[in-house]
Amino acid sequence: MSGIKVFAPASIGNIGVGFDIMGAAINNPGDEIVVKKGAAPGLTIDKIFGDHGRLSKEVEKNTAGKSALALMKYLGKEEEPISFEIYKKMPFSSGLGSSAASAVAGAFAINEYFKRPLSKPELLPFAMEGEKLASGAFHADNVGPSLLGGILLFEYNSLYYQRLYSPEGLTLVVIHPQIEILTSEARAILKSEISLKSHVEQSANLGLFITGLMKGDFECIGRGLKDIIIEPQRSKLIPFFEDVKKSAIDSGALGCSISGAGPSMFAIAQNTFTAERICNAMVEIFSKNKIQTTSYISPINNEGAILL
């Protein structure tokens, strides 16, 4: 194989209190793309692995293909013969930013193949083209972190973002129970109106969460990580949510909520030792109730998409 291989990581959208505006990248899982010279002009998706036949090889209908093509057009390289092999290593509809990772990998692969004509932040609008195809929505809370790493806060309906700091030791626990929730379903369940009171309470929580991150104050992070608006509505779609959350908090988690639209859940720990204890406790609840899980323990991934 003469091509190059890129990796774009999973991400935790919303992080509970930042619905549609905040997300964090983790180290694993993630999608990979091998990009090399193709046989015919233009982009061709030659192989897709691990998608269980669910993804289209038609470039315009494929998340990675769409973002790759958008960048190729911008670079005036639309007719260059390029071949993609997509290694889909992330579960679909998991709440882990699967489509975002594909979208990021597509644009990132093209940029690497052409020797980085654009900076990483400049790839954001192209990666969003793929994400829009997949989710129909204009939120970069998964695409941003998958591309750029870190915990990012976005302006509403905008690609303007700020990188938040995170304290040494902060560790994410992610549990993916093997049930599927469609993002569209998880979105449809949400009430379009909320009380002003809830808004004020949630605003304080988000503010404290951000302030805790910026100051490296774990207590403050924990006080802030309380989603009183989205979680109570969406958690109904996740069996045993309350028990699993309780087990995380009882095991020392600073907070625990739904990753993206679910069904994955995440918890935040102060260190890897506590993270492992939390992870075991959460998995045990699902396991006891005959629900299989995949779990991940990761610091904040501050790199985002990389060349492997």
Add this chain to the structure above:
Amino acid sequence: MSGIKVFAPASIGNIGVGFDIMGAAINNPGDEIVVKKGAAPGLTIDKIFGDHGRLSKEVEKNTAGKSALALMKYLGKEEEPISFEIYKKMPFSSGLGSSAASAVAGAFAINEYFKRPLSKPELLPFAMEGEKLASGAFHADNVGPSLLGGILLFEYNSLYYQRLYSPEGLTLVVIHPQIEILTSEARAILKSEISLKSHVEQSANLGLFITGLMKGDFECIGRGLKDIIIEPQRSKLIPFFEDVKKSAIDSGALGCSISGAGPSMFAIAQNTFTAERICNAMVEIFSKNKIQTTSYISPINNEGAILL
């Protein structure tokens, strides 16, 4: 006069995007209290200056008296003979935290008189007793900054707070037009429900405002300082609001909104030179429309209440 004199400053409640949860102290105006040994057991309010006869001298019905008394009871000093002279130097119903400053001054005066048995943060619940008497609400977004200085972010319905940083140079412009808005009226005008979309947008704004403060990023502060929920409803109570706001922004303000429940308006500038230009422009609009104003230019007051 053998007594001591204390000062508690005005504050900007809400700061636009932090309704009921965020506030900042400014240097002027503020209330003063002279505290000295009284003639009879217990607290007596002997004189009140500058209140135009609007305040009660009855301790339990006076904001400063109420918080002072709460602290005296806690300290077991309820029967000590103490005399207050209150110098009300702040306008009523101005949106500048007038009642909060009185409440803070009362508790702070007692603590100073008894040689600081409590730390400043420990005075917060006592000062809140006075504020509750005045406003009926349990929000420390004015009392906190008036007592402790700085820009503070509070947990909802709680006295837990975090001090936010602020960049060197950040300057506040406050314009008080001589019209009166009752806090109760300004509160009654607010819709009790908002759209989820507005919540998300405002959350992003608050998050960016806080992040900008913590990073010292003026552009980010400006992007965040956009209140799309409260301001559109309350600005109707302030004549020429849009014109005045536009003049502030056109003169270089990072943002401009309503201080507390209004009618005072505030703007944030990057330095004192710009602040003066902004101040002149805002005053001119009111003046042209025959509305008298009092204006203040101040950095963030990081001290809060002080012994004079």
